[in-house]
Amino acid sequence: MTANRLDLYIPEPDARPGDQPRFGDLHLCGPGEVRRPDTRTDEAEMRDLPYGLIRVLDDQGNAVGRWAPSIATDVLRKGLRAMMVTRATDDRLFRAHRQGKTSFYMKSSGEEAIGAAQSLALAPGDMCFPTYRMLAWLIARDYPLAHFTNQIFSNEKDPLKGRQLPILMSARDYGFYSLSGNLGSRYGHAVGWAMASAYRHDHRIAIAHVGEGTTAEGNFHEALTFASTYRAPCIMCVTNNQWAISTFSGMAAGNVETFATKGIAYGIPGLRVDGNDFLAVWSATRWAAERARANLGPTLIELFTYRAAGHSTSDDPNRYRPAHEAEAWPLGDPVERLKQHLITLGEWDEDRHAALTDEVAEQVRSAVKEAEAIGTLGQSKPPVDEMFEDVFAQPDWRVIEQRQELER
C-alpha cells in the first residue's frame, strides 16, 4: 500500500486586514422561521433548534413568528435606554482610558441587547454569572453609573475596594456574580449555585455566560456535564461574537458547527439566537427560564452576535480583521433594531429618540463627573488597609504583621 503523507491542518478565517469583509456561511435563518416547541418537549425531539437561528425582528422592525414575545412597551423602552446608556458609558470610559484615568476598559459594543434583555427577562433573585461584556445587565437593573465608574477609576469609593481590575465587576444585590480575568472559571459556579437553589427548594435560577472562544476550556465542558447530570436549573449561554481577541470563532468550533450544538452530546437542549435582536434574546431566555423553573434542567443558548469594538483597550482590531467588518455584519445593530421596532409599534419616534440620546449623554457625563470628583486612577484610592482585608474571614498573623510592616 502506498502511504498517503499526512499533513497538519491549521484553520484560518475568511478575511484579514486588507480583505473585504467575508463571513462565509453563517447558517442564518429568516425572522420567524424557527419553530418554538413547548418547553416540556423532550430534548431528543428538539435537535433541529441548535442548527437554526431564532430571530423575531424582521427588517422593518416587526416582531414575527412563534418566538415573538409579549413585552410591555415600557419594558422595551427600558431595554432601549439600557443599551444606549451602556454604549455611551463604554465610549466615555474608553476615552477615559486614553486620557490615563483608568488602567483598562472593555466595551460591549454590538452586544448590548444580550445583557439588557436577559436582565429584564429574568427575576430579581436570579443570579447571572457574567462575562466582562455584560454591563447592560447592571444598567438595565439601574446599578448606579457613578458607582460603576468609581470601580473603573479604582478610586476611594470603588465598590470593590480597589482590589479588582476595571470592568471585572461584582454586584450581588443586582444578581451579578463576581467576575475574574480567567475565562470560563465561573461557568461551573452557576451550575453549583443552581443545584443549591434546587436543594433548598428555592425558586431562583442561574444564568451563566462564556464567549465562544472559552468553549475550548475544560471548564465549559465540566460545567455542562454537571448541569446535565443534576438537571441544574440554569441557563448556559455562549456569546458567539465571532472574535476571541484576534482569533476567529472557527478556531474554537472546529470550523464546522454552531456552538448551540455543543449541548447535543450532553443531552441539553440548545437554542441558537440572534444576539442583536432584543426580542429574540428575551424570548429564548424566558423559554429556558421556564424549563429551569419547571425542574426540566439546563438549556444551552448560543447568542449569535458580533464584537463591534476591539477586545479591550489593549488591542487594535484593525491589525487582525477587515476594517469594516462590523458594518458588514448582516444582523445589524441591536440599538437600531429595537428602536425601529418601537417606532413600528407606534411607541417611539425620531424626536423622542433624539431627546433620549441627549438625556443619556447627560446621565453618563454627570456620572463620570461625579466619579472624577472623587478621583481617577492614582489620584484617589481606598484606604490601604483594604489591601489586607478579606484575604481570610478572620485575619491571621501574617496579615496583621505585614500590615504593621507596611505602615512602618
Place this chain on the structure above:
Amino acid sequence: MPVMNMIQALNSALDVKLSQDPDVLIFGEDVGYFGGVFRVTEGLQKKHGLKRCFDTPISEGGIIATAIGMGAYGLRPVAEIQFADYILPAFDQLISEAARLRYRSGGEFWAPITVRAPYGGGIFGGQTHSQSPEALFAHVTGLKTVIPSNPHDAKGLLIASIESDDPVIFLEPKRLYNGPFHGRPDEAAKTWAGDPSAEVPEGHYTVPLGKAAVVREGTEATVLAYGTMVHVAKAGIADSGVDAELIDLRSIVPLDIDTIVESVAKTGRCVILHEASRYAGFGGELSALVQERCFWALRSPIRRVTGWDTPYPHAFEWDYFPGPARLAEALRGVVEEN
C-alpha cells in the same frame, strides 16, 4: 551589535530556532497572525509559515497537553500561555505529565517543551495579569523554571530552554519588556536603549540554565533576585549605602547554588527579594538553603523582601510591590543587626 528590547530579543531567539530546527514550532492564543498580545511572535508566522507559528483555541490545558504529545513524538514545541496567571488550567498537564513523563516511562518518553508566559506585576494588570507563580513550578521536580532579567539573557536563556531536553517554564517579566524598571513608578519609563544588556547578537547563542550572574560585586551583604527585581535591587542597593553583592539567579531550577554560597560566605548577610507573596514563596527555599550551607558565615538573620500575602491588589499596586525603599531598609537592617 544590534540593540533590542526584551520583546525583540525573545522574537529573535524564536526566529533563530525556527530557522535552524524544523522540529521547533510555536503555538498559543493569538500568537499566529496577530503576533501575540505582547508582540513577541510578531512576523514569525509570515516568515516561517502557518504551520510553524499558529493560533490555538483558548484552552491552556489543551495547549500544554498538545505540546507534550508533540514533544513525545520528537518535536520541540514552544507554547505560549498568554499570561502566567492563566497557566493554572494546565497545571495537571505540567505537574502530572510533563514533569514526570521521562521518569515514569523508564526513559522511553520525554517532553522537551518550552512554555513561555509573561508574568509579574508593575503594569496595573490586576489580580489575573500580575501574579508571580514561580514557586509553584519550582516545587515540582522535573520542571525547569527560567526567569530572565534583560534582553541579552532573555534570548540566550530562551534558546537554551528550547534546546533543553526537559520541560522548561520560561517566565518573562512583562514589566521589563520595553525597558528596565527600578520600582519607582513616578519616574519616566525607560527604554532598553543605552543599556549594555540590550546589545544582543543576531544569531545563535545560549546563556546556560543554572548559571547565575553576579550583577554587582559587594562585601557587606548578598542580595538574591531574579526578573524585574534585579533592577529594583540595583536601585535599592544604591539607596541603602550598603556595599551589597547582587546576584541575578536567571533560573530558579536549576539553581546556581555555588555562586550563592560563595557570595554569602564572603558577605555574611543575605536579603532575598521577590515580587511573589512571601509565605511559601521561592524565598523560603533560598533562605533554607543559605541557612543550611552558610550558617557559620551568617552574621545576621536572613531577610525576605517580597509582595504581601494577599492577592495582587489593583489600586494598591505600589503598596504591594516590593520597591527599592523596602530593600534598602532590609539591607541597612541586616548590617546594623550584626
